[in-house]
Each structure stands twice: as C-alpha cells, then as structure tokens.
Amino acid sequence: MPVNLPPPVAELLLPVAGVSLGIAEANIKREKRKDLLVMQLSEGARVAGVFTKNRFCAAPVIVAREHLARGSGIRALLVNTGNANAGTGEQGMQDARNTCAALAGLLGCKPSQILPFSTGVIMEPLPVAKIAAGLPAAVANMRADNWSAAAQAIMTTDIVAKAISRQVTIDGVAVTITGIAKGSGMIHPNMATMLGYIATDAAIAQPLLQAMVSEAANRSFNCITVDGDTSTNDALMLIATGKAALAEIKTAESQAGKVLQATISEVAIYLAQAIVRDGEGATKFITVQVEGGNSEEECKQIGYAIARSPLVKTAFFASDPNLGRILAAIGYAGVADLDVAALKLYLDDVLVAENGGRAASYREEDGQRVMQQSDITIRVVLNRAAASATLWTCDFSYDYVKINASYRS
Amino acid sequence: MPVNLPPPVAELLLPVAGVSLGIAEANIKREKRKDLLVMQLSEGARVAGVFTKNRFCAAPVIVAREHLARGSGIRALLVNTGNANAGTGEQGMQDARNTCAALAGLLGCKPSQILPFSTGVIMEPLPVAKIAAGLPAAVANMRADNWSAAAQAIMTTDIVAKAISRQVTIDGVAVTITGIAKGSGMIHPNMATMLGYIATDAAIAQPLLQAMVSEAANRSFNCITVDGDTSTNDALMLIATGKAALAEIKTAESQAGKVLQATISEVAIYLAQAIVRDGEGATKFITVQVEGGNSEEECKQIGYAIARSPLVKTAFFASDPNLGRILAAIGYAGVADLDVAALKLYLDDVLVAENGGRAASYREEDGQRVMQQSDITIRVVLNRAAASATLWTCDFSYDYVKINASYRS
Numbered sequence: 001m002p003v004n005l006p007p008p009v010a011e012l013l014l015p016v017a018g019v020s021l022g023i024a025e026a027n028i029k030r031e032k033r034k035d036l037l038v039m040q041l042s043e044g045a046r047v048a049g050v051f052t053k054n055r056f057c058a059a060p061v062i063v064a065r066e067h068l069a070r071g072s073g074i075r076a077l078l079v080n081t082g083n084a085n086a087g088t089g090e091q092g093m094q095d096a097r098n099t100c101a102a103l104a105g106l107l108g109c110k111p112s113q114i115l116p117f118s119t120g121v122i123m124e125p126l127p128v129a130k131i132a133a134g135l136p137a138a139v140a141n142m143r144a145d146n147w148s149a150a151a152q153a154i155m156t157t158d159i160v161a162k163a164i165s166r167q168v169t170i171d172g173v174a175v176t177i178t179g180i181a182k183g184s185g186m187i188h189p190n191m192a193t194m195l196g197y198i199a200t201d202a203a204i205a206q207p208l209l210q211a212m213v214s215e216a217a218n219r220s221f222n223c224i225t226v227d228g229d230t231s232t233n234d235a236l237m238l239i240a241t242g243k244a245a246l247a248e249i250k251t252a253e254s255q256a257g258k259v260l261q262a263t264i265s266e267v268a269i270y271l272a273q274a275i276v277r278d279g280e281g282a283t284k285f286i287t288v289q290v291e292g293g294n295s296e297e298e299c300k301q302i303g304y305a306i307a308r309s310p311l312v313k314t315a316f317f318a319s320d321p322n323l324g325r326i327l328a329a330i331g332y333a334g335v336a337d338l339d340v341a342a343l344k345l346y347l348d349d350v351l352v353a354e355n356g357g358r359a360a361s362y363r364e365e366d367g368q369r370v371m372q373q374s375d376i377t378i379r380v381v382l383n384r385a386a387a388s389a390t391l392w393t394c395d396f397s398y399d400y401v402k403i404n405a406s407y408r409s
Numbered sequence: 410m411p412v413n414l415p416p417p418v419a420e421l422l423l424p425v426a427g428v429s430l431g432i433a434e435a436n437i438k439r440e441k442r443k444d445l446l447v448m449q450l451s452e453g454a455r456v457a458g459v460f461t462k463n464r465f466c467a468a469p470v471i472v473a474r475e476h477l478a479r480g481s482g483i484r485a486l487l488v489n490t491g492n493a494n495a496g497t498g499e500q501g502m503q504d505a506r507n508t509c510a511a512l513a514g515l516l517g518c519k520p521s522q523i524l525p526f527s528t529g530v531i532m533e534p535l536p537v538a539k540i541a542a543g544l545p546a547a548v549a550n551m552r553a554d555n556w557s558a559a560a561q562a563i564m565t566t567d568i569v570a571k572a573i574s575r576q577v578t579i580d581g582v583a584v585t586i587t588g589i590a591k592g593s594g595m596i597h598p599n600m601a602t603m604l605g606y607i608a609t610d611a612a613i614a615q616p617l618l619q620a621m622v623s624e625a626a627n628r629s630f631n632c633i634t635v636d637g638d639t640s641t642n643d644a645l646m647l648i649a650t651g652k653a654a655l656a657e658i659k660t661a662e663s664q665a666g667k668v669l670q671a672t673i674s675e676v677a678i679y680l681a682q683a684i685v686r687d688g689e690g691a692t693k694f695i696t697v698q699v700e701g702g703n704s705e706e707e708c709k710q711i712g713y714a715i716a717r718s719p720l721v722k723t724a725f726f727a728s729d730p731n732l733g734r735i736l737a738a739i740g741y742a743g744v745a746d747l748d749v750a751a752l753k754l755y756l757d758d759v760l761v762a763e764n765g766g767r768a769a770s771y772r773e774e775d776g777q778r779v780m781q782q783s784d785i786t787i788r789v790v791l792n793r794a795a796a797s798a799t800l801w802t803c804d805f806s807y808d809y810v811k812i813n814a815s816y817r818s
Contacts, residue, residue, distance in 0.1 A: 055747045056740025056765075087736040089750070089766025122733025123767050310719070311813055318814035324531020327496040331465025338464045341498070356465075357498025358532050398810050404720055405727035 003285040005277035010148035014165040016199040018042035018241025022142035023153040026134025029082030034153040037079040048209040052234035058086030059096040060116040075113040087123035095126040102132040151180040162274040181271035196236040203242030213238035220268035281399030292382040299389035305333035313396030321367030346379040412694040414686035417572040419557035427451035427650025431551035432562040435543025438491030443562040446488040457618040461643035467495030468505040469525040496532035504535040511541040560589040571683040590680035605645040612651030622647035629677035690808030701791040708798035714742035722805030730776030755788040
C-alpha cells in the first residue's frame with residue numbers, strides 16, 4: 001500500500017479556467033477501465049514541457065516535442081494508458097500521428113495542435129482503432145471539474161491517484177494551480193516513468209513557462225527513483241491558460257514569477273513524492289539528504305548510489321539497520337577523492353557513522369527504532385563544502401518483484 | 410538454487426606445490442561453521458592482486474595493499490568470513506593488523522608478510538580474539554590438498570563452493586592452476602563482492618604477475634553484476650610459487666606467458682560466472698553480449714544498463730518476454746548519440762527488435778521458448794563499429810529480497 005499517501009479528495013481539486021477534461025474506457029489493455037484522457041485547452045493557452053532523455057524515447061514523445069516546437073496553439077492533450085507506443089519504430093510514429101488526427105477531427109483543430117502521450121507496455125503496437133473509437137465519449141464528457149477522474153484515467157500500476165491543487169493570490173487575484181501525475185515503477189531521472197500535467201490560469205510568457213517547468217522538474221521528478229530504470233515515455237507538461245484577470249508574467253525575478261514558480265515547484269514536488277510513496281511494492285518512504293558537498297551534482301551522485309542500491313532498499317524493507325550498506329554505497333558512488341573519514345551518516349536524528357566507522361554513541365536500538373518508521377531520512381554530511389541535494393526513494397520488497405514479474409499478465 | 414553450477418568435486422582440485430591450506434571454525438558470526446582460512450606460501454612465492462575501488466574499502470584491503478607494496482616475501486593469506494571489517498575506522502585498521510600479528514607469531518614470520526581478507530557484515534567490529542583463538546587449529550590442519558575445504562570456508566551467502574583446477578604443459582612441464590572464489594550478493598565491478606584466490610606453481614616475474622591478475626580480473630570479475638552494488642572488500646589474488654621445474658616467465662608475449670595468461674583468465678572467468686550462477690536468488694544465468702560498438706567501454710555501458718535493470722531482471726525471473734524493457738535500458742544507458750533505429754536485439758538466436766521496434770519476424774512464442782531456458786543470451790548488435798563486450802548477470806527473484814532482507818538475522 002502507498003506510504004502515507006491518502007487518495008486525493010475530488011472536492012479539493014480546483015478547476016483551472018480554460019482546461020476541460022474528458023475521460024473514456026477505450027479497452028486498450030483491459031476492459032472496463034478508464035484508459036483515455038483528453039485535456040482541452042482554451043484558445044491562447046500556452047504549454048511547455050520536459051521529456052525523457054531515454055534514447056529509445058516513445059513515438060508520442062517525439063511527436064509531442066515536434067508539435068510543441070511549432071510554437072503556441074496547442075488545443076488539447078491526449079493521454080492513453082495500457083500501451084507506451086515505445087520501441088515501435090516507424091509504425092509507432094504513424095500511430096501517434098493518427099491518434100492526433102482523430103482527436104483534431106473531433107475538436108476541429110489541426111493534428112499539430114494536439115500533444116499525444118502514452119504509457120504502458122513497451123514494444124507492442126498502439127491500438128489506434130480502439131483509441132479513435134474511445135475519443136468521442138471522452139470529448140462528450142469534458143468538464144472543468146473532472147481532475148479527479150483524469151488523475152485516475154492515467155494510472156497504470158499506480159494504487160492511488162495523484163492530484164493536488166493550490167491557490168495563491170497574486171496582485172490581489174486568486175490564481176489556481178492544479179496538477180496530476182501517474183507513475184509507480186520504471187522510475188528514475190531523467191526523467192522518472194511518469195506523466196505529469198500541471199495547469200494554471202495565470203498568463204505566463206512562453207520562455208518563462210519553459211524555464212518554470214524545467215525548474216519544477218529539476219526540484220521534483222528529477223529527484224526521485226524507485227528502481228533506477230529511466231522510462232521511454234516520461235513527460236511533465238505545464239499549461240498556462242491566461243484566464244485569470246492578471247497581467248502576463250514575463251520574468252522569474254518578478255514577485256508574481258517567484259510566487260508562481262514556488263507554488264508550481266511545490267505541486268511538482270508533492271506529485272513526485274506521491275509517485276515514490278506509491279512506488280511499486282513500497283512500504284517505506286525514504287528521503288536521502290546529502291549535504292556539505294563540493295557540488296550539487298556530487299551530492300546527487302552519492303544520493304542516487306544510496307537510493308538505488310538494492311541492498312540498502314531491502315534492508316529498509318526488513319526494518320534492519322544494516323547500515324554498513326549505506327557506507328558501501330557512498331563508497332562506490334564514484335566520487336574519487338571522497339574522504340570517508342570526514343563524513344557523518346545520520347538516520348533521522350541518530351548519528352550512525354563518523355571517522356570512517358560506527359559512531360561511538362550509536363546504539364543498535366536507536367537505529368532499530370528509526371527503521372520501524374514508515375518515513376525515514378538518511379542524511380549524509382560530507383564536510384567538504386556547502387552544496388546539497390535531496391532525493392526521495394522507497395524500499396524494495398517482495399511486492400516489487402511480484403508486480404514486475406507479472407506486469408503483462 | 411545455483412543455475413547449472415554443480416558443486417566442485419574435491420578430487421578434481423589439484424594441489425599447487427608451495428601452497429598449504431588450513432581451515433577452522435572460529436565462531437565469528439555463527440557457531441559450527443568453517444569461517445577461517447589460512448593459505449601458507451612457500452618461501453619465494455610471489456603474490457599480486459587487484460582490489461575493490463570502493464572509497465569505503467575495508468581495513469583489510471588497506472592493510473593487504475600496504476603489505477603487498479613492500480615487495481615480495483608474503484608468507485600467508487588469512488581470510489575470515491562473518492565480518493567484513495569495513496566501515497570500522499581506525500579500530501578496524503588496528504584489528505586487521507592484530508590478526509596479521511597473531512598469525513605471524515604462529516608461523517614465525519613478520520606481520521607484514523601476511524595478507525588479511527575479510528568478508529561479511531559491514532560496520533561491526535572485527536572479533537579479533539575469536540580469530541586469534543581459531544588460528545592455531547587452522548595452522549595445525551594445513552594441507553596441500555585442502556582446496557575444497559578452503560573454498561567452503563570462505564563462503565557467506567554462497568550456496569555452493571566455487572573452485573576449479575586446470576593443468577597445462579609448458580616446455581614439457583605440467584603446470585597447475587587452482588582457484589577458489591566466494592561471492593553471491595553485493596556483486597558489481599570494480600570489483601564484484603568477492604574474494605578470489607588463484608595459485609600456480611609456475612614462476613612468474615612480479616611485474617608480469619601483476620599484469621596477469623589485472624588482465625584476468627578485467628575479463629572475468631569485472632564483467633559480472635548481480636545487484637549493482639560494489640563491495641567494500643573485493644580482492645582477487647594471484648599466487649605464483651615457482652615450485653614447478655620451469656624457468657621464470659617474464660613476458661606476456663612469450664609462448665609460456667600466453668598459455669598461462671589464457672589459463673588463468675579461463676579459471677577466473679569460470680569462478681566469476683560461478684558467482685553469478687550462485688547469485689542471490691538467481692534462477693537464470695544471463696549472458697549480455699553487446700557488439701558493433703564504437704568502443705568496449707560503450708558496449709559495457711549498454712551491457713550494464715541491461716544487466717542491472719530490476720525491470721529486465723524481474724521479467725527474466727517471470728520467464729516473461731517483456732523485452733521492451735531491454736530496449737528501454739539500452740535507451741537510458743547514456744550513449745548520447747545512439748541511433749536506436751540501427752540496432753538489432755536478439756534473445757539467443759531469435760531476432761526481437763530492429764528498425765527501432767519489434768522485428769516483423771518476431772513471434773511471442775519464440776521469445777517465450779527462450780525465456781523458459783535457464784541459460785539465456787541477450788545480444789545487442791549496435792551496427793556502429795567493431796568493438797564488443799560480454800557481461801554476465803542473473804535474474805531478480807523473491808529470494809533476492811528474502812536473502813537480503815534477512816541477511817543479519
């Protein structure tokens with residue numbers, strides 16, 4: 001079960017003026033399952049996004065990038081689950097384009113004004129006919145207050161839907177930010193296997209919108225790992241409809257820019273952490289905080305060595321303070337000039353190791369007590385300089401193996 | 410159970426003139442378990458080795474490196490299981506030195522003529538008194554034909570002992586090479602969590618001996634992964650006693666040098682593969698062969714992305730040809746200019762993917778057939794240039810989680 005992650009309350013998800021959401025059951029992988037989402041945007045809405053860096057990126061990723069590169073004018077986002085349309089070659093590209101054309105026909109826009117997204121099994125042909133057949137129902141039920149159903153429609157191995165809203169007041173005007181995401185396995189930067197959509201009714205200049213989504217991704221989805229596998233299909237989209245009665249925000253340094261960036265990042269961090277809390281088989285949510293490094297990159301390098309180590313993760317699953325495994329992971333992280341005698345390792349507030357070995361004050365029962373918790377922080381203080389990084393991961397359980405051994409069945 | 414790895418037959422393990430082996434039960438972690446090995450070397454024997462690159466390397470690794478650096482004159486190797494003496498700071502260094510001193514006292518040599526090795530739990534103090542108390546029994550039962558017991562004495566989570574002998578004729582003289590190794594989890598280069606000892610009665614010049622052990626490690630222990638965790642304690646030692654009636658071998662290019670290198674590498678590869686076959690929870694042995702790359706390094710990079718992917722490994726555990734996961738791993742391996750449309754993926758002889766997607770000729774039942782096997786080759790042909798690399802790994806099962814969740818209990 002997800003770790004300290006209650007399902008979203010539909011009533012707390014705020015509509016974003018200029019965004020309508022329609023869902024459908026298109027029987028893509030299974031019958032009787034919401035597996036299709038259409039997000040229609042009002043004219044003039046702007047969209048920016050970041051995508052997976054996997055070289056085997058999926059056809060919809062390539063097509064969405066293409067359509068975004070043409071500039072503004074995006075009128076809808078189309079998301080299907082049950083099939084990733086990745087590792088599908090030329091046919092996959094054609095299939096992605098065909099789904100855009102089918103939706104464009106229904107909405108009366110150009111195919112290039114649609115952004116396609118797919119998630120699910122890799123290397124299976126996309127069932128375009130099923131998607132096309134499902135689209136009219138999705139378009140027919142489009143509503144502004146449909147975020148909760150939308151969050152459910154994009155789930156794959158997720159146990160709970162992931163969604164959140166925030167409202168901030170900028171220049172006396174209430175601005176809404178609502179986001180949804182999916183993801184549970186094949187989670188690792190750049191990016192995690194996930195789809196994320198965050199919309200605001202603020203008006204944001206296109207270059208700033210791109211900067212804002214990159215910044216939000218770097219502070220959130222690029223700081224999580226479940227299994228170290230970077231997916232073929234990841235995407236985080238930021239939508240600004242400009243429907244709020246507010247002047248266009250043009251710079252990150254403006255007060256409005258700062259407030260909005262902070263709130264968008266907060267929403268992204270909530271969604272990214274929700275993915276880890278709902279990580280496949282997760283029983284514990286682990287924050288890995290590395291401080292005192294020469295650079296953020298070095299801190300992330302050490303943090304990820306810990307966060308993706310199967311030995312560390314199985315020890316947390318067992319609530320066994322076999323914490324030497326964390327030292328081993330720090331040691332092989334690849335920081336060549338690391339002085340292991342200078343660093344300190346904490347589990348929550350318990351000092352575990354210093355001077356290259358177990359701290360004199362450390363008592364097994366203190367480690368044991370922290371290991372019983374469902375939320376745990378591993379803190380590594382490198383004592384080299386002032387850089388830091390925070391990552392989030394989960395433990396590694398029987399259920400991870402079970403879920404992934406039976407994923408296609 | 411180990412994958413196609415029968416236990417060694419004691420009678421097939423050939424003594425190496427100049428090496429005596431004694432074992433004991435020192436109760437280091439558990440009672441009634443062989444956990445101590447002493448390998449005594451004849452005067453004039455030479456030793457060379459390679460060690461873990463983990464920055465948190467264990468105290469015995471540091472001490473063994475120090476003693477080796479003093480030149481020749483090594484008279485014994487001392488190996489304990491049950492405790493890694495890693496992450497133990499200054500006390501750990503003193504403990505490692507004290508075990509050397511205790512053995513030196515019994516053998517009548519200097520402590521610096523002893524090489525210490527430890528494997529087991531990290532960040533626990535080494536029980537020096539227990540080791541010192543166990544040493545007399547190990548020394549008392551030293552025998553040349555004790556390789557089988559020695560291979561058992563160094564096991565930790567290993568299910569079967571790993572040992573092999575080869576004999577080659579060089580200039581009309583029979584030369585013996587016998588090797589043992591341990592390792593099962595925390596297995597990843599540089600190096601895998603393992604200890605390996607290979608001895609020959611040939612006389613080999615010290616610089617060549619060092620070159621030979623590096624070459625053998627690069628072709629064997631540096632080509633395997635079980636879980637992607639590089640240990641704190643790895644070591645591979647090559648011993649040349651010079652007891653065979655043969656001139657000293659000085660160059661790798663000589664006929665004798667070539668034959669010996671090939672045989673030593675063969676022994677090392679057998680032992681490395683044995684570690685993977687006995688990988689924690691392994692049910693399948695997987696060879697990952699990457700060909701047609703621009704460099705060996707690039708091929709290894711792609712090979713390791715596949716070999717350490719939990720998603721790939723759980724699919725193999727399930728015998729589920731969910732082979733898109735292999736494409737995803739190739740894609741995130743970090744080869745920035747990889748043309749995914751140019752590569753081909755094979756499962757044994759079955760062409761799975763080409764032109765960026767599933768091969769037209771591929772049938773699920775062919776993939777399914779290969780997935781049922783216990784020995785499987787994943788072959789990736791990059792079609793870039795002529796470099797290649799071969800790695801070995803195993804699948805990821807419930808038992809991996811079980812073994813590592815309960816390792817200390």
